Amino acid sequence: MSSFSVSTIVALATPSGVGGIAVIRISGPRALDVAASVSQKSPADFKPRHALFTPLFDARGVEIDQVVVTYFSSPNSYTGEHVIEISSHGGYVVPQRILKVCFSLGCEPAMPGEFTKRAFLNGKMDLSQAEAVADLICAKTDIGRATSYKIMSGQFTNLINGLRQQLIDFLSVIEAELDFEPTEVPALSAKERLKCLEGVHGTVSGLLSTYETGRRIIHGAIVVIIGSPNVGKSSLLNAILSEERVIVSTTPGTTRDAIEVQYQINGLPVQIIDTAGIHETEDTIEARGLSIARSFMDKADLLLWVHDNTTPAPDFSFNLQTSPYGHTFIPVINKVDLISPQQKRLYIKSSSHMSPLFVSALTGAGIADLVDAVGNLLAPASTDSEILLTNARHYECLSRCSESLHLASAGLNDGTPLDALALHVRTSLSSLDSILGVTSSDDIINNIFSTFCVGK
Ligand SMILES: Nc1nc2c(ncn2[C@@H]2O[C@H](COP(=O)(O)OP(=O)(O)OP(=O)(O)O)[C@@H](O)[C@H]2O)c(=O)[nH]1
């Protein structure tokens, strides 16, 4: 796929603000002429992949800055077009002055993600790789970086291409069988057909099963601390963070609002939310706090359901077997420093499926085990070589692929005609094509790149 643009675009590729260096990137057919104009040089002075130290001039010929210009000639550049990268001094003024001169020479301001979009359209990368560029830039943790890098560097593409090839081989045999007499072409036995489809289906299902972990690694997980008033929810948050982040007091109803804190557990970005104690109330402010708490619970990946055996019976029934509000949860028995061994045994006895974790937010007992349990539930350890699905669009495409493969396999077993079977396999193939952007509409492509930052 190649679609060389007529326009030449320019943008600041580094964040705006005070810094040693700023990089201004120009891409398009006029990139070299623009570089020659602003530096008052000839295009022949710029050798591909060579850095040229030169002053830059504004439209009136006044020197703006001394910069390093690097020229990447088409197609050996990020976008596949002629690209110029100007490394100027950083700050708020110098890069803006250079951008202004570039605009005056006919460059257009780049739209968000336009450089990467051009790279995709010019076949420098497929759509899944382009999407991973955005994830790599926004990675909050090293695991996020490593996960996005595997996709950006093409490992995911290779896997998908391998699956595509298997389906293409399968289809070519099936379609030959449809078009020719059985004696004229080598046919696949029913067992061989099933083995091929199930092999692809197995890999697709394996990838789909990594999505929750992959999504959390890139976008973070939400952990909400809930429980009755005064059970020690805020104390628990402080104990996890090892700092006095939220107010704790002996008075029930201390926390009225939801308090969000960013944290990392096993390299996973986690947003932990302390909430108001759940109870019946006529007070409008408290009721508002509870409704905010509930809206966070709806979004939660995990609830820490805190209980305190030392207070009178909680306002909502505490049943260690059942998830509150249907979410994954860890029952946490706080104030273990005040619980007798006998009470502890009773708790364990009453919870045959889901063992509660005993902690003391006051002494710190059990907090490290709780953090480990949270990490294991949200992101089970994966091998370094494993590719994790991180992108909702890829998940959607693979789910559709999986459904079609399922229909094709079922068709093999119930004697569905070959042409109907081939249709299912072609549908699954086109779902894989969509991941790589082989067959994606302009709307989808524009939507994907609009989420990028300008300059990438
Ligand atoms: N002994 C003991 N006291 C604790 C422990 N954790 C919390 N407390 C005390 O329990 C009281 C309530 O603690 P908070 O953390 O404010 O409880 P909360 O659940 O956030 O309360 P609300 O925000 O009012 O719903 C405070 O006096 C804490 O010092 C613990 O592990 N052991």
Ligand SMILES: [Mg+2]
């Ligand atoms: Mg509180």
